[in-house]
Amino acid sequence: MITDSHIIDTVSAHHLFSALTEAEFQQLFSTAKTCKIEPLENVFHQGDKASRFYLVLRGHLKLYRTSPSGQEKVVELMREGNTFAEALMFNNKPFYPVAAQAVSASELITFDNDTYLKILKSNPEAGIAIMANMSIRLHHDLYEIEMLSVENAKNRLLLFLMQNIQDKDGNEGVIELDIPKRTLASLLSIQPETFSRLLKKLAKEGLIEERRGHIRIINIDALYAASDIPVQPVTGGNNE
Amino acid sequence: MITDSHIIDTVSAHHLFSALTEAEFQQLFSTAKTCKIEPLENVFHQGDKASRFYLVLRGHLKLYRTSPSGQEKVVELMREGNTFAEALMFNNKPFYPVAAQAVSASELITFDNDTYLKILKSNPEAGIAIMANMSIRLHHDLYEIEMLSVENAKNRLLLFLMQNIQDKDGNEGVIELDIPKRTLASLLSIQPETFSRLLKKLAKEGLIEERRGHIRIINIDALYAASDIPVQPVTGGNNE
Known part of the structure; x- marks a missing residue:
């Protein structure tokens, strides 16, 4: 036993x-x-x-x-x-x-x-009670997948922004998109609605300004900080 | 009807x-x-x-x-x-x-x-058949969560590496970690075993060399390409 x-x-x-x-x-x-x-x-x-x-x-x-x-x-x-x-x-x-x-x-x-x-x-009642548990578990997983997907989408967008800064001036930078936003969202495997939501969120947080394919990064350091990396860079120095 | x-x-x-x-x-x-x-x-x-x-x-x-x-x-x-x-x-x-x-x-x-x-x-048999479906669904979700978590962990590690390049020489860079790897894994919310696996994978792909807290990035462009971003940078230019 x-x-x-x-x-x-x-x-x-x-x-x-x-x-x-x-x-x-x-x-x-x-x-x-x-x-x-x-x-x-x-x-x-x-x-x-x-x-x-x-x-x-x-x-x-x-x-x-x-x-x-x-x-x-x-x-x-x-x-x-x-x-x-x-x-x-x-x-x-x-x-x-x-x-x-x-x-x-x-x-x-x-x-x-x-x-x-x-x-x-x-005991069919036992079966139904187990289904209740499985159902709650499935909803929990759905939520977790949704959160992880958004987190992943955010990371992909941040990585894209970091990679594509064209004119850098101190802590500011500019990106001119040469493809439509809808196409970019699709290339980054992000749902169009999630993509718009993420861009709006970054704008609302004062990290970027976005207008007609022109993205201005107001604060590159703050953009890094907006990623889910909970650590400060090892050095405080500028990498250039 | x-x-x-x-x-x-x-x-x-x-x-x-x-x-x-x-x-x-x-x-x-x-x-x-x-x-x-x-x-x-x-x-x-x-x-x-x-x-x-x-x-x-x-x-x-x-x-x-x-x-x-x-x-x-x-x-x-x-x-x-x-x-x-x-x-x-x-x-x-x-x-x-x-x-x-x-x-x-x-x-x-x-x-x-x-x-x-x-x-x-x-009809308890119907209940059991539905449990079979729910169980398969739960395993599928578990797999998806595992994949998304690893993907997220990889993105966090790549973001960390990109943020912390100290000495940059063309397409090469160096990072000296001033905290133990186990601590870094924890700060990045990555399971220690996943963290080791990811570092080994990057090393195996010829992107980094890692020894006792000293990480050499052999090819920064290739490191970017190793991320799950399926697009090329908008410009081919160097950002510096």
């Missing part, structure tokens, strides 16, 4: 388990196993029979596929708190389509598919 | 619906409604009774909360193909904790919570 409180806490916090009743949790744990995996050791190989799914308690693993020509392609990285192979269980797939290998020394807990599915089938 | 094929296609493609049988799909559609929302128009207000959930067919909406002092906080943006308020349904919450308002002209389809839940309760 697993009694380690770190393990119980990690499992309880996961969206697949947090909605289970105490009795269901005990039922699931009675068929769970923990295992330690050394770096480069495989948890399973591509094509192995899939009767269990896994939760990473510690460490870092890769899921990978090997092509007929022997080339390895990493399809996903798994860290503490991530589960893997549970989608196969839900989909009733009999074999692992990828291999799982530890990148760093790892510890896993593995659950029996049949036991988990039996709980869901005997 | 909704017969528009674009609507049926968008709904069928979503993870909450794609696993339903034809009969279940028809049952759900018999209580579904479509609605058009103008910019600034609300779909619902904070505190309204929550008996339906929504799928965005077209447009762009914001979910927001208003604080007691009247300040608005946007908690999520919803685009075509996104659902909202379904987590409340799974959690059996009676009121919307946020308001939903159209940012651009939008079209929605809305489903009756009771009808959807009745389908799930009467």
Whole structure:
């Protein structure tokens, strides 16, 4: 029987388990196993029979596929708190389509598919509660992806501005765009609406002025500071 | 009865619906409604009774909360193909904790919570199939977040390098770090392992050489090109 409180806490916090009743949790744990995996050791190989799914308690693993020509392609990285192979269980797939290998020394807990599915089938309310968790998790991910994408877009725009300063005068600079803004947004892989929003934001912060393809950078240092780099330059000096 | 094929296609493609049988799909559609929302128009207000959930067919909406002092906080943006308020349904919450308002002209389809839940309760297999979809979606998001984070980390590192070139000689430059690499990684909000991986990658690509806090940038132009900016500078000229 697993009694380690770190393990119980990690499992309880996961969206697949947090909605289970105490009795269901005990039922699931009675068929769970923990295992330690050394770096480069495989948890399973591509094509192995899939009767269990896994939760990473510690460490870092890769899921990978090997092509007929022997080339390895990493399809996903798994860290503490991530589960893997549970989608196969839900989909009733009999074999692992990828291999799982530890990148760093790892510890896993593995659950029996049949036991988990039996709980869901005997108690649809448990299933709905788990869907609530998954749904909240999906909204959270959507938000994170949105934020990261905007952050990335901002970084790409800042990098572009830094690269393209044409006339530099002290802390000021000028960029004449020779392509339409819509085309530039597309080249920078930024949604047109995000692109306009970012330019407006920089203008509002007093960092740039923009009019008809002419961008004046009012304060190059402040533009750097507007990036998400939370450090001051190592030297205070001018690079020229 | 909704017969528009674009609507049926968008709904069928979503993870909450794609696993339903034809009969279940028809049952759900018999209580579904479509609605058009103008910019600034609300779909619902904070505190309204929550008996339906929504799928965005077209447009762009914001979910927001208003604080007691009247300040608005946007908690999520919803685009075509996104659902909202379904987590409340799974959690059996009676009121919307946020308001939903159209940012651009939008079209929605809305489903009756009771009808959807009745389908799930009467057919646990449908629930498990939907969990399979949600699980695949979660893995996909995890991958996207991982990629965006690495991309962001790379951009932050590149920005840092560009900002901190101390001795510049033509296309070469030198940076002497006066803080440990581990500290720099932390200041740049990069995982230590990702930071090492990125430095190694840049070295392997022949862009930098790194030894004991001394970073030599072999080719500044190539370093710029290594960023994810898919455009050439507007001018080919040197900015100095």
